[in-house]
Amino acid sequence: MIKVVILGQGMGASHFSVGVERIKVGEVEAYGVPLANYNLKYPISELEIVASYDVDENKIGKTIYRVAKELIGDYIPIPKTLEKIEVRRGIHLNSLSGMPVKACGLEESSSLSKAIDEILEEWKELKPDVILNTITTEYARPFRDVSELEEAIAEEKTSLLTATQVYAYIAYLYSREVKPIAFINAIPVPVANDPAFLNLCEKSGLVIFGDDCATGATPFTADLIEHMRERNRRVKHVLQLNIGGNTDFLALTDENRNKAKETTKSSVVEDILGYHVPTYIKPTGYLPPLGDKKFVSLHLEYVSFNGVVDEIVVNMRVNDSPALAGLLVDLARLGKIAVDSKVCGTVYEVNAFYMKKPGPPGSKAISKIVAFQRLLEWLKSIEGVKL
Ligand SMILES: NC(=O)c1ccc[n+]([C@@H]2O[C@H](COP(=O)([O-])OP(=O)(O)OC[C@H]3O[C@@H](n4cnc5c(N)ncnc54)[C@H](O)[C@@H]3O)[C@@H](O)[C@H]2O)c1
Structure with a gap:
């Protein structure tokens, strides 16, 4: 089994x-899971949450079943098995x-160090494989230096820290004290792109995948840009608008949070083409009636x-x-495979396919078509897949 802890x-x-x-009970096909048709060492049925x-007072104490029912229960049946897991305070x-959320974290009623200890103790009982x-989305700067990160945590310099960085630090403590695990960072905070965290991986066997999962339009744009490159067409500009009505888009109306997204998205074009192209690629707006089904528009000109x-x-x-x-269905399984194979640190071949800003720092974005082949080669090399 792969034991999974969810943050958020x-x-x-x-x-x-x-x-x-x-998927486990055969109610739906695993469409949208890139490696679903490959014989991975761990099938999807091995995933166990x-x-x-969470820190939203409206979610803490409710079961995942209840939360999911409220969020997506109108159009998707919610399995009763999710009644077993209650959302804890993070x-x-x-x-x-x-x-517009009433939020409160463990550290607000005690201290950051007590909150860290409390979660670490919970994980020691839960024995997760993957976080x-x-x-x-939070806005954060990389620490680069482990001693600065540890100083900020020890002295509770909370203005320098984000929740993601502290959760990743707890994953390091757990890896060091109990057994190596994988931390999957689906959001733009630099973790796989922060040398401080990669250093902590070396000390503990922790695996980190990140940063910022590449889902909607950005992978599509990256593959289109690869198409241009291979045909030696000179791209003049790239414009990609995104408007959505979910809370992720609401959060991105905050300038700093949006900046975090922009940074993970805009290097893609230049990395692939190897020359500077004027681009406008960022979440552009929040329109509630669109709900979770965002509108994306892409325009590019080429010679x-x-x-x-x-x-x-x-x-x-x-x-x-x-x-x-x-x-995430693939990333959780790949995280466990990487840990089993005693990989520590981050894995470019995984990040290049699944992430917008693939770590380690200084890595180039490549098209997803090219990245997928590299991912398969990596999996073969560590015997994580039977092809
Ligand atoms: N296609 C996508 O949806 C997509 C793609 C790439 C990256 N992401 C990133 O994934 C993240 C989640 O997206 P979403 O659509 O599920 O957003 P969401 O707003 O629906 O969910 C975020 C959840 O995190 C919780 N949360 C906030 N701060 C927390 C903390 N400190 N500890 C624990 N929980 C906390 C919130 O209460 C909320 O329940 C976002 O950061 C987004 O940028 C999403």
């Missing part, structure tokens, strides 16, 4: 929880500040043979959170 029981995590249980953490560190981080200029315009409506959940 929002839309993405709820689709993950519900989808995995439905053992705990979930660490807040103001990740929800400015959002999935799907909390609200073709004999100097003529062509244009591509694509419009799509994409269900945002299920796209994330499908990737």
